[in-house]
Amino acid sequence: xxxxxxxxxxxxxxxxxxxxxxxxxxxxxxxxxxxxxxxxxxxxxxxxxxxxxxxxxxxxxxxxxxxxxxxxxxxxxxxxxxxxxxxxxxxxxxxxxxxxxxxxxxxxxxxxxxxxxxxxxxxxxxxxxxxxxxxxxxxxxxxxxxxxxxxxxxxxxxxxxxxxxxxxxxxxxxxxxxxxxxxxxxxxxxxxxxxxxxxxxxxxxxxxxxxxxxxxxxxxxxxxxxxxxxxxxxxxxxxxxxxxxxxxxxxxxxxxxxxxxxxxxxxxxxxxxxxxxxxxxxxxxxxxxxxxxxxxxxxxxxxxxxxxxxxxxxxxxxxxxxxxxxxxxxxxxxxxxxxxxxxxxxxxxxxxxxxxxxxxxxxxxxxxxxxxxxxxxxxxxxxxxxxxxxxxxxxxxxxxxxxxxxxxxxxxxxxxxxxxxxxxxxxxxxxxx
Amino acid sequence: xxxxxxxxxxxxxxxxxxxxxxxxxxxxxxxxxxxxxxxxxxxxxxxxxxxxxxxxxxxxxxxxxxxxxxxxxxxxxxxxxxxxxxxxxxxxxxxxxxxxxxxxxxxxxxxxxxxxxxxxxxxxxx
Numbered sequence: 001x002x003x004x005x006x007x008x009x010x011x012x013x014x015x016x017x018x019x020x021x022x023x024x025x026x027x028x029x030x031x032x033x034x035x036x037x038x039x040x041x042x043x044x045x046x047x048x049x050x051x052x053x054x055x056x057x058x059x060x061x062x063x064x065x066x067x068x069x070x071x072x073x074x075x076x077x078x079x080x081x082x083x084x085x086x087x088x089x090x091x092x093x094x095x096x097x098x099x100x101x102x103x104x105x106x107x108x109x110x111x112x113x114x115x116x117x118x119x120x121x122x123x124x125x126x127x128x129x130x131x132x133x134x135x136x137x138x139x140x141x142x143x144x145x146x147x148x149x150x151x152x153x154x155x156x157x158x159x160x161x162x163x164x165x166x167x168x169x170x171x172x173x174x175x176x177x178x179x180x181x182x183x184x185x186x187x188x189x190x191x192x193x194x195x196x197x198x199x200x201x202x203x204x205x206x207x208x209x210x211x212x213x214x215x216x217x218x219x220x221x222x223x224x225x226x227x228x229x230x231x232x233x234x235x236x237x238x239x240x241x242x243x244x245x246x247x248x249x250x251x252x253x254x255x256x257x258x259x260x261x262x263x264x265x266x267x268x269x270x271x272x273x274x275x276x277x278x279x280x281x282x283x284x285x286x287x288x289x290x291x292x293x294x295x296x297x298x299x300x301x302x303x304x305x306x307x308x309x310x311x312x313x314x315x316x317x318x319x320x321x322x323x324x325x326x327x328x329x330x331x332x333x334x335x336x337x338x339x340x341x342x343x344x345x346x347x348x349x350x351x352x353x354x355x356x357x358x359x360x361x362x363x364x365x366x367x368x369x370x371x372x373x374x375x376x377x378x379x380x381x382x383x384x385x386x387x388x389x390x391x392x393x394x395x396x397x398x399x400x401x402x403x404x405x406x407x408x409x410x411x412x413x414x415x416x417x418x419x420x421x422x423x424x425x426x427x428x429x430x431x432x433x
Numbered sequence: 434x435x436x437x438x439x440x441x442x443x444x445x446x447x448x449x450x451x452x453x454x455x456x457x458x459x460x461x462x463x464x465x466x467x468x469x470x471x472x473x474x475x476x477x478x479x480x481x482x483x484x485x486x487x488x489x490x491x492x493x494x495x496x497x498x499x500x501x502x503x504x505x506x507x508x509x510x511x512x513x514x515x516x517x518x519x520x521x522x523x524x525x526x527x528x529x530x531x532x533x534x535x536x537x538x539x540x541x542x543x544x545x546x547x548x549x550x551x552x553x554x555x556x557x558x559x
Contacts, residue, residue, distance in 0.1 A: 011449075012449075036446050036449075036450055037446060037449035037450050037452070040449070040450035040451070040452075040453075040454075041452070041453060045451075045453045045454040045457075046454065046456075046457075113529060113530070114530065114531060114533075117528075117529050117530050118528065118529075118530050121528070121529075149443065149444070151446075152443070152444045152445050152446050152448075152449070153443075153444040153449065155446070155449075184439075184441060184505075184508060184534075184535075185441075185501070185503045185504050185505070185508060185510065186502075186503035186504075186505075187503055188503075190503070191503075198505065201439040201441065201508065201534065201535035202439075202535040253443060253444075253533070253534070254443075254534065256530060257441075257442075257530065257531075257532065257533040257534040257535075258532070258534045258535045259532070259535055261526070261528045261530050262528055262530075308529060320528060320529030320530075321525055321526075321527035321528050321529045322527075324525065324529030324530075326523055326525055326529070326530075326531050327525055327529060330523050330524075343455065345515065345554060346455055346514050346515045346518070347513065347514070347518065348518060348523075348531075349491070349518050349521045349522060349523035349531045349533075350491065350492050350518055350519045350520070350521075350523070350557065351491065351523035352523050352531075353515075353518070353554075353557045354557050356557075357554070357557040357558045358558070366453070367453040367454070367455075368455075368456055369453075369455040369456065370455055370456075370515050370550060370553075370554050372456075373550075373551060373554040373555070373558075374554065374557070374558055
């Protein structure tokens, strides 16, 4: 048995880097320090056994070479290919992905498209007064989770970085902090809160506006109730915000997935700004997958834009709503898709899955999932952070290095992407002869 | 007649634990249900474990009913996954983001069966 310390968890945007793992016979047998969700990932699940190509409706096992060749043929022949996913793999694979997108004039998009895409738009619009999770841990005495439920989605977030963690200036942990939760349901996180505001679905924008008005000193314009929240409660939360030396709003899908979308986030950021007339306040999106932020970094330094980038024009074109995956699929524009490290079969609205299921799909993933059900080429890969290493970006955009814990026969995402790119280039060179 | 609700979808611990295990019974049990307030369940005469049909402008899906203490009346919750996504809106209003939360839905008791994941996906392949 080998004990490996300081393992970096390849699950959510918390990217906890203090996990202890025991490995026996090249298998992870014990995990300590991870949340229930992270532990489940590290302990492992059933895998895609072999590369496969669909023939007469059924997937038929083949070699890596055959699957990669077939994938390259599909992509080289496509007129409007989509390269989607990238959030549960490392930056090195994403970099090759952008190169491939450029080569074949594809649209490249990551899961931010159905996650914090609106936050990215809002940040481009008004900026982001933010900080690192380390600063939150050591300084933040008021934590606000807005439309975000870390007890379900980011299991260790409160323990490692926020409400429950013991920081340099807040040695008492939660005794030294206050927790406010804003949500449409009374979640487990809400139950822990010192103050819970129940907002009506789709009314976050109004509540941010009211809070913003109060913080700027215009409480007289705020009615007795806004979006299901009483003025009294809003005044109380505004006072809590004003009184602390350092506070933060963490926001999640409750705000990005609801009516208002990016406008909600613009207002959330402006509310944070309003708090600056009194104190230091911060705001941070609760990024979902462990490297959803990393793809946005890579894509930005390679193309100038963070996601939903169309490279078919010979230069990068970015227009979410037009170049975002859901829209492309609903308009039935794509004629082939490469899906890597994500599962749109399970996570896209039915309307877009309908088109995806009908076009040639190449799936690159360690695990079988609903996308596998209609994929035409399936290429299994090593699990990043367990069987292969690479760089990822935590939700506060701090880069961390995922580690390799066990050996594997599977190719890594980066290797598969490089091979596909080589094959595509060979096909193109032949066509050009 | 069913009960009219605002439908939201989102993560749960069990959903996250089975993220890489979606073709399993565990995943089915973790996400193929709809959480309702006790009062809403009484309105349509459904008990926990019985099946409900969730209908929106965008589709319909059958899932198990579950009682959720944290849900206020008029709000239904289905964990994110293919069952929830069968009825959410793909309309991004030109902003790139589908509406996964706050969708008008009607929920009624049904004798119809909950589709297994492969059957559910097969519907898209027709």
